[in-house]
Amino acid sequence: MERVSRRDFLKTTVVGGAVIALDSAVLAPHVNADAPDLKTIGECKKVTVTCVSEVGWWDTKVLLADLNKAGGPKDAEQWTSEWTPSNAAGSCTLIEVEALDGSKRKFLVDTGWDAAYMDKRFKATGVDRMLKNGEIDFLYVTHEHLDHFWGLAATLQYKPDIKIIIPSTFQPPAFQFIEGTDFPKAHARNTIKHQGELMKLQIGKMTKLMDGVASVGFDLPIILKIRGEQSLYFNVKDKGLILCTGCCHQNVITLADYAVNTLNAKGKLHALYGGLHIAPFGPLSDEGRGWIEKLGSYGFIRIACNHCTGVPAVQKMIELGYPVVRGSGKDGSQSDLYIGNGDAVSFG
Numbered sequence: 001m002e003r004v005s006r007r008d009f010l011k012t013t014v015v016g017g018a019v020i021a022l023d024s025a026v027l028a029p030h031v032n033a034d035a036p037d038l039k040t041i042g043e044c045k046k047v048t049v050t051c052v053s054e055v056g057w058w059d060t061k062v063l064l065a066d067l068n069k070a071g072g073p074k075d076a077e078q079w080t081s082e083w084t085p086s087n088a089a090g091s092c093t094l095i096e097v098e099a100l101d102g103s104k105r106k107f108l109v110d111t112g113w114d115a116a117y118m119d120k121r122f123k124a125t126g127v128d129r130m131l132k133n134g135e136i137d138f139l140y141v142t143h144e145h146l147d148h149f150w151g152l153a154a155t156l157q158y159k160p161d162i163k164i165i166i167p168s169t170f171q172p173p174a175f176q177f178i179e180g181t182d183f184p185k186a187h188a189r190n191t192i193k194h195q196g197e198l199m200k201l202q203i204g205k206m207t208k209l210m211d212g213v214a215s216v217g218f219d220l221p222i223i224l225k226i227r228g229e230q231s232l233y234f235n236v237k238d239k240g241l242i243l244c245t246g247c248c249h250q251n252v253i254t255l256a257d258y259a260v261n262t263l264n265a266k267g268k269l270h271a272l273y274g275g276l277h278i279a280p281f282g283p284l285s286d287e288g289r290g291w292i293e294k295l296g297s298y299g300f301i302r303i304a305c306n307h308c309t310g311v312p313a314v315q316k317m318i319e320l321g322y323p324v325v326r327g328s329g330k331d332g333s334q335s336d337l338y339i340g341n342g343d344a345v346s347f348g
């Protein structure tokens with residue numbers, strides 16, 4: 001066991017050394033304003049969100065057993081730990097933004113975990129065809145976690161030169177992965193070298209991606225020894241802000257407070273979409289209950305949460321009368337209480 005760990009350590013060290021040179025990502029200019037606001041973001045007409053997959057993993061017990069074997073929540077490291085391959089699924093969302101002039105652009109938010117599973121989800125939702133046709137402008141990766149990023153080959157097989165947008169906190173193994181690498185112990189494999197532009201967004205800053213769409217990077221240490229998550233803020237004309245997350249490790253209050261305090265958008269928060277990381281592994285904690293109670297004070301008209309929000313958290317929101325958008329519960333999603341695999345929702 002010790003010998004295996006040492007081999008992995010040496011491999012990572014070598015990989016890390018090589019990767020520093022591989023980090024040729026372009027750092028995007030952030031919004032250079034002391035107080036960015038809704039005007040800085042601009043407006044779009046409509047946002048349509050299709051949940052390609054919200055199932056991060058199939059069995060939480062298996063995931064927690066792998067996590068504990070890897071050293072537990074405090075010490076486990078995702079790239080050098082062993083994850084049960086048959087438990088991998090992944091989170092991925094297709095976004096279509098309609099501009100004020102009626103033109104439409106599409107992009108992906110995250111690319112799941114298991115590439116074979118993601119390919120099935122791509123085929124079921126038409127994403128495979130859209131990638132091949134060049135209809136999808138870029139892949140926006142919210143954070144480095146396995147269930148959002150390790151299915152990269154599913155995207156690259158159809159469009160190896162797609163533009164990829166990542167947070168500036170990505171670590172050396174993540175760059176190596178984008179270049180095409182196998183991390184055998186972790187069962188993380190990307191056989192297709194990325195050939196397109198790689199853009200880093202500054203953590204702690206806001207970056208405008210297009211009219212009505214901005215990304216904000218939140219700086220924090222996250223479980224499995226990664227750092228930083230970026231989330232999307234859409235400003236839809238006559239509706240307000242749509243907040244879109246991967247896992248929301250920064251927590252939903254931090255996400256919403258950024259809109260209220262930094263963007264000065266109090267009373268203009270229209271909807272939420274994505275994982276809210278409230279009860280990802282089971283029962284609702286006191287802290288999670290507190291977040292849910294506070295969530296009611298922002299005035300969201302629709303809450304389309306899924307993924308790591310957790311069923312008990314969604315049930316609590318429904319119990320409190322929150323406007324939770326229901327789903328179909330099909331194609332592997334655990335429940336029809338929330339937007340699931342293959343379900344779509346439009347704002348605007």
Ligand SMILES: [Fe+2]
Nearest residue numbers: 056147247308
């Ligand atoms: Fe996740």
Ligand SMILES: [Fe+2]
Nearest residue numbers: 143145247249
């Ligand atoms: Fe995550």
